[in-house]
Amino acid sequence: MLPRRVPIPPSFFDEDTEAPFEECLVCEQSLRDGTTDYVIEKGFRSFADYDVEETVFGYALCMSCHATLSESFSDTSKQRCQAYLSEHIDLRSRTALLLDEDAVDPAEWTQKCVVHDTPKEELEEYQILAHCHGDDLLLTHLPLLIGGPAIDALVQRLSNETLDELGGFRDEYFGLPPELQRNVQGPVLA
Numbered sequence: 001m002l003p004r005r006v007p008i009p010p011s012f013f014d015e016d017t018e019a020p021f022e023e024c025l026v027c028e029q030s031l032r033d034g035t036t037d038y039v040i041e042k043g044f045r046s047f048a049d050y051d052v053e054e055t056v057f058g059y060a061l062c063m064s065c066h067a068t069l070s071e072s073f074s075d076t077s078k079q080r081c082q083a084y085l086s087e088h089i090d091l092r093s094r095t096a097l098l099l100d101e102d103a104v105d106p107a108e109w110t111q112k113c114v115v116h117d118t119p120k121e122e123l124e125e126y127q128i129l130a131h132c133h134g135d136d137l138l139l140t141h142l143p144l145l146i147g148g149p150a151i152d153a154l155v156q157r158l159s160n161e162t163l164d165e166l167g168g169f170r171d172e173y174f175g176l177p178p179e180l181q182r183n184v185q186g187p188v189l190a
């Protein structure tokens with residue numbers, strides 16, 4: 001069965017252009033012509049006292065580059081993360097809901113942490129992920145939102161080897177200051 005599709009919502013747009021991402025972060029191939037599926041990941045921080053939210057990072061990775069990065073993760077890291085997620089998320093019922101034409105607005109899927117159900121407004125940090133094709137967002141087990149505490153829990157399950165791989169990816173493409181570095185996890189979830 002083909003996944004349902006919706007137009008990519010603005011929350012998944014490239015911050016710089018305020019339009020959908022044009023190319024893969026790594027290989028720079030065009031993403032809008034529909035020759036490949038791709039994954040979008042964005043990280044946000046909010047400052048409740050000021051009612052302000054900022055985008056910390058955002059990128060799109062074509063499936064091929066995504067797979068390459070994913071394969072660089074150690075088996076131990078993958079198994080630990082998958083165990084954590086399957087323990088906390090009912091992916092089957094999530095997917096069934098996303099396939100259901102009568103299901104809630106897909107935007108609802110990125111309003112609270114997929115692990116802890118914490119509403120977005122109560123999270124100081126969170127990341128959102130989506131699986132896209134051309135101008136469409138595909139409803140698979142994504143999109144999802146994951147909050148800071150659940151991200152921390154995942155990071156704790158990564159091996160040193162995997163953390164090094166992610167560190168290399170981060171340094172090469174983002175160059176974030178140290179206090180923000182934990183925000184970029186790469187495709188741990190997708």
Ligand SMILES: [Zn+2]
Pocket residue numbers: 024025026027028029061062063064065066
């Ligand atoms: Zn690529």
